[in-house]
Amino acid sequence: MGTKCGYVAIIGRPNVGKSTLMNSLIGEKLSIVTPKPQTTRARVLGILTEDDAQMVFLDTPGFLRPRGLLQEAMVREVREGLSEADVVLAITDATDLERTFDEELRELLKSSDRPAVVVLNKMDLVGQKEIFEGLKWLYERFPTEVVPISALKGHNLDELKKVLKGFLPEGPFLYPPEVLADQPERFFVAELIREELFLNLGQELPYATAVKVEEFRERDPSEGKTYIRATIYVEKPSQRGIVIGEGGAMLRKIGRWARKKIEAFLGRPVYLELWVKVRPKWSRKEAALRELGYLR
Incomplete structure (x- = not known):
């Protein structure tokens, strides 16, 4: 019997646990996770290989009605994920x-000609009766495999x-x-910094931030330390002040926790240098979104 391999697009509304699920399936933190909705902005690819099967998961942004160019790009990521998926x-x-x-x-699921599996997530938060009724x-609304x-x-x-x-096509591993x-690695470093912005800043400010890794190199080979310089973009001068904090306290806190996560991910010591710059209306400018990796 041959091998099976295929793309699995993970879709759903914001904050239903898509990124948590992919991380759990892969056994490694690849997608950042925060309590705030719309944390995922771009597709993250995770690969699970077990025995004779390989699943290539596409963790997509939360499906929503877009407001603005950035959210339009996020919805496009969802639709492209659907078109590329085998399931x-x-x-x-x-x-x-x-x-x-x-x-x-x-209706989004029905518009795709791909087979679909529906997951009832967060079963640990409800009782057995609610699980049965939920399934x-x-x-009743979408007859397919429900897990x-x-x-x-x-x-x-x-x-x-x-x-x-059971839904994967037969074929060689990709x-x-x-x-x-x-x-x-640059992509994951930027995401881990962005995760700390979401975790440490207020409700709205993280949505006006973006991260770009400007430099990523071995600074001192004898120490084995990786030098990373990243820029945090905001849209207004007042937002820059909040991200930096009084006497630089907030930026130091964000950098400290981000560095620990980056070191754990890379498996080596890191020197992390963060800068905060104002880039007015970056989320509404196609050139900026393309430069930051949100448009292709």
Whole structure:
């Protein structure tokens, strides 16, 4: 019997646990996760190889009605993920099914000719009766394989992988078995810095920020330390002041926690230098979005 391999697009409304699920399936933190919705802005690719099957997951931004050029680019990422997928994995929230599996999302699934698997996520937050009723509710509205899981706790992920494997086409692996991702290290470094912005700043400010890694090199080979210089872009001078904080306290805090995460990800010591610059209306300018990697 030959090998099976295919792309699995993970889609869903904001904050339903898409990134948490991909990280749990891969066994490595590839997508940043915060309590704030719309943390994911670009597709993140994660590769899971087990025995005779390889699943290439595409973690897409939360599906929403776009307001502005940046969100339009995010929705385009979702639709492109759908078009590239061999199977679609739709994530719903067991505590909020009507919002997270509404008619608009169902129509998006129906518009694709790809097979779909629907996941009832956050099963750990509801009782057995609610799980049963949730599975019934989902199946009645979209008859397909429906699997209850907890992405955060890792519950029932083996069953989900078994179901997904059944939809994969036969074919050779696209990546060597030991490879977990195909994005460059710079991409993940920028994402880890952006994660700290979301975790440490207020409700709205993180959405006006972007991160670009300007320099990434071995500064002192004898120490084995990697030098990283990154710029945090904001849209207004007042936002720059908040990111820097009084006496630079906030920027130091963001840099300290980001450096620890980057060192854990890279597996080596890092010297991280952060700068904050004002770039007015960057989220509404096509050239800026292209430079920052949100448009291709």
